[in-house]
Amino acid sequence: MVEVSKDLNVHLAQEAPIPLDAHISCAPGEVLALVGPSGSGKSTILRAIAGLNHIASGHISCNGDVWYDTEANINISTRHRRVGYVFQSYALFPHLSALANIIEALGARPAGEREARARELLELVRLGGLEERYPSELSGGQQQRVAVARALARDPVVLLLDEPFSAVDRATRQRLHLELGQLRSQLRMPVILVTHDLEEAAQLSDRMSILHRGQILQDGAPYEIMSHPASRAVARLIDLKNIFRARVSGQQPAKNITALEWDGITLEAGYHGEFAVGDLVDWVVPSGSVILHRRRGPSRGVRENPVRGIIKNMVRLGEMESVTIKVEGQSEHPLFMAIPAHAAVRNALAPGENIGVSLRGEDIHLMAPNEVDDLA
Template sequence: MSAVAGLEVELEQAGPIPLAAAFSCAPGEVLALVGPSGSGKSTILRSIAGTYRPRGGSIRVGGACWFSAGEGIFVPPHRRAVGMVFQSYALFPHMSALGNLVIAMGQRPAPEREARARGLLELVHLAGLEDRRPAELSGGQQQRVAVARALAREPKVLLLDEPFSAVDKATRQRLYREIAELRRGLEMPVVLVTHDLEEAAMLADRMTVLHRGRTLQTGTPEEVTTRPVSAGVARLVGLRNLFEGRLAAPRQADGKATLDWAGLVLETAGGLEGAPGRPVTWVVPDGFVVLHRRDRPSRGEHENPIPGIVDTLLVIGQTAHLTLRPDHDPRLPIHFSVPLHVARRNAVARGVAATVSLLSEGIHAVAPTPEAQEAGG
């Protein structure tokens, strides 16, 4: 991405809030910042908005410098074209939906503001509710007013700070669809702060994983959640099938390599380098764990079959979440999930014998970085 085109962020400081974050976001792109509480997500958002001044780094938007510690540049918040949506909405309670938008349009000539405000309310499906005050709107409707108000400022960057956490699940799902539809017409970078990985996967083009203010990995949601760069990232994105092994045979001409996992040899599709016996930290997302069917063989059952005993079965809605204790080492549980009807069809229950396959394409070596233990704590 050209530095002139979108948002470029590099922030550094030792304290009081540690920061070592760097990422970019192109116009029309949604970038999700994810990480646990205290990972620096909101501080980074405040830095972009100008309500927090870091000690080091720079922020550039569309070729303009909003902050540079080295150059002594700090553009105050009111001069930054930022649209921001908070989880608390922050609407003026004494104003109508229309009034909340009009007041945000100081950059437009007064005669144009009402027509533009009505157009934005129509864009977020609130036409006809212009005269209602926030207390007369549902949580989802208030959220849409907040989004429209943020867009009313004609921002160069749109910042969303946990924007859906205050609404119920059904409303949240509806807002996801509406935001996904709305974002097609947005031409500015959009930065979304969320602790919800499912939300990030649904709305974001890319996601940046943060831990204690440090950028650990940036990539598409699929890349980050299936090919984490380190054990720390794997833990932070909820991958529980994280194991230690040793390289049995390095990459062959076909790109495949084999791992020794507690005496069991596994085939991998990835190219593992090094000498046999080298320690390897590896992960397999539960989507690459295939339960063997009792009625007929499934695709992938020939790959890395692991027999064992079902240790736990938790049913949530129409999904069965399972833990298998492998026969070769019950101390290394494998976690995975299947549709509930699949579990019932195969008579899966706690204490019964079952076999799974670990698909070779899903086995991924990661760096056993120091933040692994910190993130897992």
């Protein structure tokens, strides 16, 4: 007896061509982002859910129906799976108008209703008036919206989005993010979003799964993963630059402090009771939680985990300045600090300058150490 669940449940395992051993589930109305570098298997999982790829071993069920089960020899064809799929290149039918593209996905409805429903869907994605345009006559953002409308046309039981924002410019992407956010309230099915853009995943999803070499390294709410990566590997995948190794030197639960010995520097992190004094740990601190000490006159918080070092490099990224600091007495890789560009100017920061910074203790996150760095 198969448990009837509206969720999408996927378990896939194979050795080649892309190794996979992943289990994901997604509830109706939930947006799950699969995040990982190229070749991590995220598109392979998406295609397998749609029945476009065959995986050596696995089980896929959605809305109570089993779509794929290698043990029971079940493999429902793509066209009977009722998935809505937005492809990276949109894959619109180039010889059909926007309206006709959507009508093709409405085959399950009575012929008399199809055109009216297609027009409704185009209105939903704000393309009313462009029904007769061919894909080549639409902008990238408009093509993406036709693709979304077409994916929704067959009332899918799961919506699959394969890097749907990667082919448009930044401004259009931000607008489309906003529109998808608004559209979400009307979506009642599980939605899987594949992306390598962390910011996009954090913005649009309820839950993120970090994928690497076919395995899910961590699964959780975006904020939870960003602030509490489970391992050095996840920290690197979510682009945390400040990852170091230290030894736990003291535990003070009453003061909410775990003290660390970091190559001669003592740091106070928020309390992490899962480690004992003497344990080796990996620790991370976001570059935005590295606070610059004012160079003229005292500033608040200078006593919180003070660290001194020499500026090795500075890179301006929009409104922010990314500062690379060689920490005094540290042979490990440098510390990165992100500060507003105007603050860097006001403090006359420049390569070669000696500066003091504080590491915000409550933002220091400890992880069990990886003996081998599995991303290397």
